Each structure stands twice: as structure tokens, then as C-alpha cells.
Amino acid sequence: MELFVLGLNHDTASIDLRERLFFPERELPKALDVLGEVPELAERMILTTCNRVEVYGVAEGPLSQTVESVVACLGRHRSLDPAQFDGAFYTHAAAAAARHVFRVASSLESMVLGEPQILGQVKSAYSIARAEQSTGIVLNNLLEQAFHVAKRVRTETGIASEPVSIASVAVDLARKIFGDLAGRTVLILGAGEMAELALRHLMDDGVQSILVANRTYERAVALAEQFRGRAVTYDSFQQEMLNADIVISATSAPHLILKKEDVQKIIQERRHRPIFLIDIADPRDIDAACNEVDKSISTTSTTCSRWRRPTRRSGSARRSGRSRSSSGRSSCSWPGCGGWTWCRRSCRSGTGWRRSAKRSSGRP
Amino acid sequence: MNMTIDQFLFYFALAGYLLGTLHYLWNVVSPNRHVAAVATAVTLAGFAAHTLSFLFRIYALRRPPFGSPYESLSFFAWAIVLVYLIYELRYQNRIMGAFVLPLAVLAGSGAAALPRRIAELGPTLQGIGLWSHIALALLGNAAFAMTCCAGVMYLLQEHQLKSRHPGRITFRLPPLELLDDVAVKSVLFGFPLLTLALISGSAWAEHVRGSFFTLRPREIWSILSWLIYAGLLYARVSAGWRGRKAAVLAILGFCFVLFAFIGVKAFKGWTLL
Numbered sequence: 001m002e003l004f005v006l007g008l009n010h011d012t013a014s015i016d017l018r019e020r021l022f023f024p025e026r027e028l029p030k031a032l033d034v035l036g037e038v039p040e041l042a043e044r045m046i047l048t049t050c051n052r053v054e055v056y057g058v059a060e061g062p063l064s065q066t067v068e069s070v071v072a073c074l075g076r077h078r079s080l081d082p083a084q085f086d087g088a089f090y091t092h093a094a095a096a097a098a099r100h101v102f103r104v105a106s107s108l109e110s111m112v113l114g115e116p117q118i119l120g121q122v123k124s125a126y127s128i129a130r131a132e133q134s135t136g137i138v139l140n141n142l143l144e145q146a147f148h149v150a151k152r153v154r155t156e157t158g159i160a161s162e163p164v165s166i167a168s169v170a171v172d173l174a175r176k177i178f179g180d181l182a183g184r185t186v187l188i189l190g191a192g193e194m195a196e197l198a199l200r201h202l203m204d205d206g207v208q209s210i211l212v213a214n215r216t217y218e219r220a221v222a223l224a225e226q227f228r229g230r231a232v233t234y235d236s237f238q239q240e241m242l243n244a245d246i247v248i249s250a251t252s253a254p255h256l257i258l259k260k261e262d263v264q265k266i267i268q269e270r271r272h273r274p275i276f277l278i279d280i281a282d283p284r285d286i287d288a289a290c291n292e293v294d295k296s297i298s299t300t301s302t303t304c305s306r307w308r309r310p311t312r313r314s315g316s317a318r319r320s321g322r323s324r325s326s327s328g329r330s331s332c333s334w335p336g337c338g339g340w341t342w343c344r345r346s347c348r349s350g351t352g353w354r355r356s357a358k359r360s361s362g363r364p
Numbered sequence: 365m366n367m368t369i370d371q372f373l374f375y376f377a378l379a380g381y382l383l384g385t386l387h388y389l390w391n392v393v394s395p396n397r398h399v400a401a402v403a404t405a406v407t408l409a410g411f412a413a414h415t416l417s418f419l420f421r422i423y424a425l426r427r428p429p430f431g432s433p434y435e436s437l438s439f440f441a442w443a444i445v446l447v448y449l450i451y452e453l454r455y456q457n458r459i460m461g462a463f464v465l466p467l468a469v470l471a472g473s474g475a476a477a478l479p480r481r482i483a484e485l486g487p488t489l490q491g492i493g494l495w496s497h498i499a500l501a502l503l504g505n506a507a508f509a510m511t512c513c514a515g516v517m518y519l520l521q522e523h524q525l526k527s528r529h530p531g532r533i534t535f536r537l538p539p540l541e542l543l544d545d546v547a548v549k550s551v552l553f554g555f556p557l558l559t560l561a562l563i564s565g566s567a568w569a570e571h572v573r574g575s576f577f578t579l580r581p582r583e584i585w586s587i588l589s590w591l592i593y594a595g596l597l598y599a600r601v602s603a604g605w606r607g608r609k610a611a612v613l614a615i616l617g618f619c620f621v622l623f624a625f626i627g628v629k630a631f632k633g634w635t636l637l
Contacts, residue, residue, distance in 0.1 A: 173525065175539060176521070176525060176537075176539050176540070177525065177539055177540045177541065178539055178540075178541050179538070179539035179541050179542045271604035272603075272604040272605065272606050272607065273604075273606075274540060274541070274606075274607065291526050294607060294608050294609070297522075297525050297526055
């Protein structure tokens with residue numbers, strides 16, 4: 001009996017591969033069934049999020065053989081050639097595996113360090129596996145422990161502190177304006193740490209096209225390269241705003257760089273397509289009056305921090321771990337469910353990311 | 365009290381819509397997948413009963429069920445629910461239900477309050493031209509009800525997003541772009557219907573009254589609402605009007621539509637046309 005973790009994530013696998021291995025929540029029971037075909041696998045559970053696909057299992061036979069048959073089984077199920085997986089999967093065994101599960105649940109492995117969604121995702125994956133009776137004494141103990149650890153990490157370290165929440169609140173606001181962020185264009189002003197953090201959040205949410213403007217052009221190029229975006233010259237940023245849907249300003253300029261008149265002009269030239277301005281700079285870059293312009297919604301870091309998420313609902317839902325994980329799923333803001341979510345993509349049931357994204361944003 | 369089967373089904377439908385509304389509202393206050401599913405199920409059941417009720421009435425009357433104010437209001441409620449259900453299916457968003465379904469309940473209760481005896485219709489009040497006019501107009505109005513609700517939700521959401529002290533409701537309302545999309549699609553659906561209704565209506569008037577346009581208040585209000593929606597579409601295409609202005613226009617347009625449909629009648633007493 002040996003505990004192991006087999007998985008791939010945003011570092012090891014391309015988005016195409018991750019997408020093809022992604023299981024929407026309602027297909028998880030079936031996927032667990034399929035894994036049941038592997039005789040050496042005593043216990044199993046599957047965690048899929050937009051950034052990772054992981055199988056937690058307990059092997060009865062030799063570890064390498066079990067892992068191989070699990071990979072082969074996944075490949076068969078999704079009709080993928082195992083050669084495509086080459087190097088994409090990582091495995092951890094025993095103590096290292098437990099450590100990995102703890103790190104994932106505490107969001108130490110996340111693309112955005114400290115993001116709060118992952119715990120809800122792990123919880124719902126676990127409750128599905130439990131409902132399918134595919135977990136046993138080892139995984140049950142491990143996961144209960146992981147939830148405990150994750151909670152301690154959140155409360156006893158500063159991991160979930162302000163910068164993360166500003167960026168994530170900004171993303172939540174953007175989602176309330178544009179619906180799905182896939183296919184949207186972001187313009188980043190400034191190439192500092194805050195800009196990078198906000199960018200990570202947005203990337204995490206599916207934004208694909210990124211423009212970076214910075215006074216020092218070289219730094220813009222460096223950041224753009226890191227996120228496969230495009231660097232633009234600082235002087236032309238107002239021109240670029242015609243194409244951007246979301247503008248994040250994080251420069252260290254001592255004065256306002258965007259005034260109400262500018263925004264009015266830009267909105268008109270954009271033919272009134274809405275634009276979302278996020279000012280996370282200190283002192284502020286964007287005139288607060290920009291908010292008054294129709295079709296432009298601007299927000300600042302102070303507003304963002306006031307925009308406390310209505311974290312999980314009532315006290316009764318919070319009290320027991322089980323109902324909390326289920327509240328994470330049921331109160332989902334994905335247009336299909338209507339509400340608020342911690343689980344974002346994992347709850348898009350059914351048709352896979354792109355199709356569901358298109359449907360919800362109303363485009364054909 | 366004797367009740368015909370179509371009346372019984374109508375009350376059943378109304379109860380379904382009312383229950384549906386309550387569940388949709390509950391789902392806004394505290395989002396819950398099960399509550400939302402119940403809301404849809406109850407509304408669907410009400411809709412099915414309502415449809416059956418129409419079929420029975422058509423069978424009994426041997427004519428389309430638009431002959432009295434009761435019948436047309438009831439049909440209006442049915443059309444609102446139909447349009448809403450199409451949108452729910454299309455957008456997979458149930459928050460809209462909390463805004464749209466109350467309108468259906470209002471229209472349905474209005475119908476329930478009206479006399480339901482079967483009116484004898486004179487020969488001028490029959491004929492395919494008039495029936496199609498009423499059906500088109502009511503379906504169009506239902507689409508505009510959807511636009512209006514999307515507009516209200518848009519204004520609410522925009523206000524919340526722009527305010528410095530946003531409330532919880534923001535996290536429940538659909539995204540702005542989706543609301544804008546709903547508004548446009550429903551105008552695009554309702555406008556041709558309204559246009560056809562106006563054409564068939566004036567053709568009927570020409571046939572019966574000898575003039576296709578008499579300055580009756582209802583005709584004037586209908587033309588005004590048609591102009592508003594035409595302006596809304598034109599401004600969107602030519603000047604890119606979306607969002608706030610479009611939402612305000614859509615709400616205004618629906619007020620005109622409602623007045624043409626109900627207000628004029630209420631002032632002049634309940635007569636058909």
C-alpha cells in the first residue's frame with residue numbers, strides 16, 4: 001500500500017493537453033469509474049481545475065507499474081496517445097505525495113499564490129470521490145488533514161493578504177462586466193510586481209491577449225515575453241486603449257496619467273464598447289471622475305479592498321465542512337448556476353471550457 | 365362554483381408562475397442550485413398547464429383565444445413566460461427569472477381578475493387578420509418585457525459596479541455584457557413582430573373601418589412605441605448606443621407598449637380594441 005500523486009499542471013503541460021484531460025464536475029464520477037479498471041488502484045480521487053489535473057491514489061502493487069497503468073487508462077479514456085504525455089506528468093510517492101496534497105490545498109502550488117478557490121475545488125473533488133466510494137481510509141485521512149492544514153496556512157500566514165485580494169477582486173469585477181474573460185484584451189500600464197500579479201490573475205481567468213506599456217520599454221518587453229503578450233510604447237498607450245477591454249494601471253507616475261476627457265474620447269472612438277479601468281497604483285494614475293463616463297467603470301485599490309467578497313454565505317453553511325464544500329458548488333457565479341463561486345471552472349459542467357464560455361458570453 | 369377545465373388549468377398555471385417567482389427570488393437572495401432547479405421546474409409545469417388551458421379553450425370556442433381582455437392578458441402572461449424560458453435555456457441564467465416572472469404573474473392575476481365569460485364576437489372582430497395582429501403584438505410585447513427587465517437589471521448592476529459601496533446583489537446579477545446582449549436580442553426579436561402587428565392591424569382597420577389609421581389613442585401609443593424601438597435599434601447601429609442609454613430607452617419603450625396595451629383600455633373601459 002503506497003500513497004501516490006500523479007498529475008500535470010500549468011508548468012508541466014500545455015493548455016491544450018490540460019484542456020483535453022480536464023473533467024467537468026459532472027463527469028468526475030464516470031472518470032472515477034474508469035480508473036476503477038486499474039486493479040492495482042485501491043483508492044482513487046481526481047482533482048481537476050483549470051490549471052491542474054491530478055489523480056490521488058493508493059497503489060497496491062509496485063508504484064511505477066500502477067502509475068503507468070493509470071496514465072494508460074487516462075489516455076484510453078480520452079483517446080490520447082500516451083506519447084503526448086511525455087514529461088507532462090509528475091509523480092510523488094508517500095510522504096512527498098502527502099506534502100504535495102497539502103501544498104495544493106493551501107494554494108502554495110497555485111499559479112496565483114494564495115488564491116482562495118483551490119480549497120473549494122479540492123473539497124468538491126473529495127466529496128464526489130467519497131460519494132462514489134472510491135476513497136478509503138488513507139485518502140480520507142489525508143484529505144481531512146489537508147483541509148485542516150490549508151485552513152491553518154490561511155489563518156496563520158499572510159498568504160491570503162491584500163495584494164492577492166485586490167487583484168482577484170479586480171478580476172471578479174471584470175467578470176461582472178464582461179462575463180467570461182476568455183478572448184478579452186488587457187492593457188497593463190507599468191511593469192512592476194503589482195502589474196505582474198494582476199496579470200497572473202487575469203491569465204488564470206482566461207484572458208488571452210495582453211499588451212504591456214511601460215516607460216522603460218525594455219521592462220515592458222520582458223514582462224510581455226513572460227506572458228506571451230505584446231509590448232507597446234508608453235506614449236501610444238491611449239491609442240492602444242481602443243482595443244483593450246481591461247486597463248490595469250500600476251505605474252509609479254506621480255501624477256494622473258488618464259483623465260476624464262481622455263476616457264470620454266476613447267469611449268467614443270471605441271463606439272461605446274465598455275472598458276474597465278483598474279488603478280492599483282499609489283499615488284493614483286487614473287482620475288476618479290473617469291467612473292462618471294458612461295461605459296467606463298473604473299476602480300482603485302481602495303475601492304477594491306472595500307469590495308469584500310461576500311465570502312461564503314450564512315454561518316450555518318460555514319459550520320460544517322461538508323456543507324461548506326457543497327455551498328462552494330451550489331453558490332456558483334457561473335451564469336449557468338447564478339450566484340457566487342469559489343470553484344470557477346471546475347463547476348462548468350458539461351461541454352468543456354471553450355464551448356461553455358462561448359455560450360455564456362452569448363456569442364455564437 | 366363550476367369551473368371549466370381551461371379555467372382550472374389557468375389557475376394551476378398562475379399558481380405555478382407564482383411559486384416559480386418566489387423560488388427565483390429566493391435564488392437571488394441566497395443562490396442555491398436546488399432552489400433554482402425547482403423554480404424552473406415549477407415554471408415549466410405552469411407553462412405546460414397554461415398551454416393546455418389554451419388548447420381546451422380553443423377547442424371550446426372554435427377560435428383563437430384572443431377574444432376578450434381576459435384572454436389577451438392571459439396570452440400575454442403565457443408569451444412572457446415563453447420568451448423567458450427561451451432565454452433561460454439560451455443563457456443558462458436564472459437570475460433574470462426573478463425580474464421577468466413577476467410580470468407574468470401580474471399579467472396573469474390581471475387576467476384572473478377580469479370577467480371570464482365567453483364573449484360573443486361580432487363578425488368584424490373575427491378573421492385571420494385580426495387574430496394574427498393580436499398574437500404578433502402580444503408576442504412582441506412579451507419580448508419587450510424581456511428587454512425592459514434586462515434594462516432594469518443593467519441599470520441596477522451598473523449603478524452597483526460604479527458605486528463606492530456596492531451591495532451583495534452585484535455578485536448575483538449577470539454580467540453587464542450579457543444583459544446588454546439579452547436586451548439587443550429581445551429587441552431584435554420583438555421589433556419585427558411589432559412591425560408586422562402594426563401592418564396587420566392597419567390592414568384590418570382599413571378593411572373594417574375604411575381607414576388604415578384613425579387617430580385613436582391606442583394607435584398613437586403603438587406608433588410611438590414602435591418609433592422608440594426603431595430609434596433604439598438605429599442608435600445602436602449608427603452611433604453605437606449601448607448600455608445605460610439603451611437601457612433607459614428600452615424601459616421607456618416598454619412603458620409606452622404597456623400603455624398602448626393596457627393603459628388605454630383602463631381609461632376607456634374594458635373593451636376589445
